[in-house]
Amino acid sequence: MKRIAVLAGIAAALVFPFVVTSPYYLHLVVVIAIFSIVTLGLDIVFGYTGEVSLGHAALFGVGAYTAGVLAFQFEIGFWLAIPAAIVVALAFGALLALPALRVTGPYLAMVTLAFGTIVAILINEMTFLTNGPLGISLQKPMFVDLRTWLPFLELSRPRMRDIAFYYVVAASFGLVLLVVNRLLASRYGRAFEALRDSPIASDCMGVSVYRHKVLAFVMSAGFAGFAGVLFAYSEQYIAPNNFSFELSIQFLLAVTMGGRKSRVGPVLGAAIVVYLPNLLADIDQFRAVAGGVAAIAVLAGGWRMLRVPEERLRTAVPVVLCIGFFVFSLMLQKITDYKLTVFGLMILFMVYYLPEGIWGFVKAGLARLMPSPPAAVARGDDAHVWSATAPVVAEGRALLEVQTITMQFGGLKALDSVQLTVMPGTIHGLIGPNGSGKSTMMNVLTGIYTPTSGAVVFEGHEIQGRTPSDIAGTGIARTFQNVQLFGELSLLENIMVGLNHVYRGTVGDVALATPRARREEQAARLRAASLLRFVGLEALAHEEARNLPYGKQRLLEIARALALDPKLLLLDEPAAGLTAPDIRELIDIIRKIRDHGITLILIEHHMDVVMTLSDTVTVLDFGQKIAEGVPAAVQADPKVIAAYLGGSHAEAA
Amino acid sequence: MTSEYSMQVLAQLLVSGIAVGMIYGVIAFGYQLTFATSKTLNFGQGEALMLGSLVGLSVVTITGYWIMLPIVLAFGMIQGAVVERLGVRQAIKTKSEAGWIMATIALGIIFKNLAENIWGRDALKFPSPLPEAPLSFMGVNVLPMEVVIVFGALAMMLLVEVFNRRSIYGKAVVATANDRDAAGLMGINTSLVITFSYALSSMTAAFAGVLVAPVTLTGASMGGALGLKAFAVAIIGGLSSGMGVVVGGLILGITETLTGYYLSTGYKDVPGLVLLLLVLSLKPSGLFGSATIKKV
Structure with missing residues (x-):
């Protein structure tokens, strides 16, 4: 089905210039394809990682001006301009993303907005290079002279040039579509989605949020630069005001309007945005479209009001707005004066009422009409659950040593000079009343907190102060007290995010779909399915993680942590909220994990679970270690009993 | 060119830089107000300033400068509340x-x-409430309006701070800024507080608009650049530090006037971005911001 659609698309693209002979429409399609390259790239940043870029027009302009300057100053043509522009755009992308994405918040939007302004200024001012406000003219190259091959068509020379250029753009568009599709279906796409769902869990699975966000932005910048070259040669003239802030907003509007996180959406959006100026130049056409939108709104809204009467008022608002917009269009005399207002209203409407965009809306409708067939169950087997990684510590030495760790929040010492020694191959219980510092310890061990003082030594190396994703890479995996799954990914994909570390292939491998990339993807898929099988969730492999019941979510978290091939696994209250049969299953799973040589630290409030499983138990109270030893001894310790049941230490002693 | 003369030029540039910087600072202060309560900020802050200034221009011919001020402040508050209600709440x-x-x-x-x-x-001329002839201190020319800008901006920030610290409404704002969920559980109407912070934020912007308009010019396109500069200031100073915006504003204002004079006026907007990128790479929370610890 999909293959037929692709072939039909290619065939349509091939015959298009001979079917539609108007140069105007040929040019329109070329510009739509060029804009689509930008929006497909922008979707990686905006749709997948959720960061807003207000500088894509500038990156697009950087690409166009690279081509322009090369042609104007150095007489270097189209084919060399493409790699040059991509490299320049990638460099600018890195320059912006590396500092701006270090902190969470709206920083990337602010920095890219500033970048857009600066680029406009620089292009205007650096007259010696860019010819300033006068702009640069270039000549569309004549790629092949089809007249020698197809003399019977009797094409004029400029028309031949246009058709050849159309094919170059169409091929570029197809190529970008293919590459973006591959990237987003690969581990990179999964990482982009994962880091948006739960940044903390991504970092703790060794998928650095920072690095992947930077990667997404830099790739996206590269696509914008590439599109810039095509644009420069398509228009044959570029000037600084081609690449204004308004264009950046148009790109964002295109992705939002068409529909994020899809390939159809950004292309559809690009088509709308390119056609928009025509629409806003002609008042009659504008009124017709506004009327059409109002009619659709009345029909769709009316149907919804009948179906969902309790939301009648909420549904009425957008319908009334659409009708109001139509009336506004009838009252307007000169549309061009209010072009930007119309533009702004469209953005607001999209943000409010169609956040998933047109394609998202259509897709949801289609899914209701034709439920998709159940996906094939992923096949895993027992042979691929474990990947042996023995810890490298000498016989009799500790795997993990926590040396007088203190973690201070303001005046509060959440951990106060705590010592902890975990021997390889053991299960180490960590208990204590609420607020005793257990979870703080987990966060210190995994690098989420940097301890105020003290050292954490893992396999003989100090790891405190390193980033969570670094520490995950050394072989420490964890689960979370409040479950942190990647809700919108399937169970299988959740685990494959944890398997990110096994891939050796690069972005290039993915883009070219090299044998290595395919082999690694298949191996990871098999391994993930096997891990799912290990925790008994194989049948639900293609379900979205957020749809799982609570107990199963905890099991999935354990499987995902195992995907990291950890030497040390930290379980933070794995039995919380589980039913009695679920707990028995959990105990069984934990034992099997230990039997495969993985060391565990177990935080748990279910005393029976801790006492049956643990080799050693450490008790924390108010940030201090109050007892340590074999379970039976700890249970009998009066200080421990006092901590749990109240009373002062003095009394207990 | 004697060294005495060049010292005078430098002093002159510093004075202009300080005035411009205070305007940036007061707009950036507006970003902080809303960022504290809701972790959002108004990307149309420059337009809030522009509207304040243009409304002021229409009113000033009827009422004169000083009576125009409270009208513009009230308008700014309404405009900010509208932005929050339409753009941010959802x-x-x-x-x-x-x-x-x-x-x-x-x-x-x-x-x-x-x-x-x-x-x-x-661009439109905004009537100045004070004489437009510069005062001269030791050869350095200072416009009376520049003095008003510096003290007006400081006074506005101080007033809002005092309001936040002293009044019960202000304490609701601070509580919401510290922990929105907890404040909500204590019976504070946090969405009203956020609306209010937007109203205050746009009010400071509108005030900045009528402060700066007599010195520059006013017009529909005056906002964009100022809003953008204030972004740079907010990042350089830190989105959470009142001291930061004043110092950040001064740093940016002075660097810009210096670049404009010694390099070229065309490049005067460039150091803002360079500073911004530098600060983000070296101290992401801003020069005066403190790093927050994320809780799991």
């Missing part, structure tokens, strides 16, 4: 960062376009 509910960024940009575009249609596209 996005806070759905926790969509892209949502509020896009919506506040869209509102900014609409405001600018409407202003173009009401007041025209040309």
Whole structure:
């Protein structure tokens, strides 16, 4: 089905210039394809990682001006301009993303907005290079002279040039579509989605949020630069005001309007945005479209009001707005004066009422009409659950040593000079009343907190102060007290995010779909399915993680942590909220994990679970270690009993 | 050119830089107000300033400068509340960062376009309430209005701070800024507090608009650049530090005037971005901001 659609698309693209002979429409399609390259790239940043870029027009302009300057100053043509522009755009992308994405918040939007302004200024001012406000003219190259091959068509020379250029753009568009599709279906796409769902869990699975966000932005910048070259040669003239802030907003509007996180959406959006100026130049056409939108709104809204009467008022608002917009269009005399207002209203409407965009809306409708067939169950087997990684510590030495760790929040010492020694191959219980510092310890061990003082030594190396994703890479995996799954990914994909570390292939491998990339993807898929099988969730492999019941979510978290091939696994209250049969299953799973040589630290409030499983138990109270030893001894310790049941230490002693 | 003369030029540049910097600072202060309560900010803040200034221009001919001020402040508050209600509230509910960024940009575009249609596209002269002849201190010329800018901006920030610390309403704002969920559980109407912080934020911007308009010019397109500079200031100083915006504003204002004079006026907007990138790479929370610890 999909293959037929692709072939039909290619065939349509091939015959298009001979079917539609108007140069105007040929040019329109070329510009739509060029804009689509930008929006497909922008979707990686905006749709997948959720960061807003207000500088894509500038990156697009950087690409166009690279081509322009090369042609104007150095007489270097189209084919060399493409790699040059991509490299320049990638460099600018890195320059912006590396500092701006270090902190969470709206920083990337602010920095890219500033970048857009600066680029406009620089292009205007650096007259010696860019010819300033006068702009640069270039000549569309004549790629092949089809007249020698197809003399019977009797094409004029400029028309031949246009058709050849159309094919170059169409091929570029197809190529970008293919590459973006591959990237987003690969581990990179999964990482982009994962880091948006739960940044903390991504970092703790060794998928650095920072690095992947930077990667997404830099790739996206590269696509914008590439599109810039095509644009420069398509228009044959570029000037600084081609690449204004308004264009950046148009790109964002295109992705939002068409529909994020899809390939159809950004292309559809690009088509709308390119056609928009025509629409806003002609008042009659504008009124017709506004009327059409109002009619659709009345029909769709009316149907919804009948179906969902309790939301009648909420549904009425957008319908009334659409009708109001139509009336506004009838009252307007000169549309061009209010072009930007119309533009702004469209953005607001999209943000409010169609956040998933047109394609998202259509897709949801289609899914209701034709439920998709159940996906094939992923096949895993027992042979691929474990990947042996023995810890490298000498016989009799500790795997993990926590040396007088203190973690201070303001005046509060959440951990106060705590010592902890975990021997390889053991299960180490960590208990204590609420607020005793257990979870703080987990966060210190995994690098989420940097301890105020003290050292954490893992396999003989100090790891405190390193980033969570670094520490995950050394072989420490964890689960979370409040479950942190990647809700919108399937169970299988959740685990494959944890398997990110096994891939050796690069972005290039993915883009070219090299044998290595395919082999690694298949191996990871098999391994993930096997891990799912290990925790008994194989049948639900293609379900979205957020749809799982609570107990199963905890099991999935354990499987995902195992995907990291950890030497040390930290379980933070794995039995919380589980039913009695679920707990028995959990105990069984934990034992099997230990039997495969993985060391565990177990935080748990279910005393029976801790006492049956643990080799050693450490008790924390108010940030201090109050007892340590074999379970039976700890249970009998009066200080421990006092901590749990109240009373002062003095009394207990 | 004697060294005495060049010292005089430098002093002159510093004075202009300080005045410009204080304007940036007061706009950036507006960003902080809303960022504290809701972790959002108005990408149309420059347009709030522009609207304040243009409304002020229309009112000033009827009432004179000093009576115009409270009218503009009230207008700014209403405008800010509208922005929050239309652009931000929905996005806070759905926790969509892209949502509020896009919506506040869209509102900014609409405001600018409407202003173009009401007041025209040309830059307009704003009558100055004070004599326009510069005062001279040891050869350095200072416009009386520049003095008003510096003290007016400081006074505005101080007033808002005092209000936040002293009054019970202000304490609700501070409580919401510290922990929105907890404040909500204590019976504080946090969404009202957020609306209020937007009203205060736009009010400071509108005030900045009528402060700066007599010195520069006013017009529908005056907002964009100022809003952008204030972004740089907010990042350089830190989005959480009142001291930061004053110092950040001064740093940016002075660097810009110096670049404009010694390099070229065309490049005067460039150091802002360079500073911004530098600060983000070296101290992401800003020169005066403190790093927050994320809780799991």
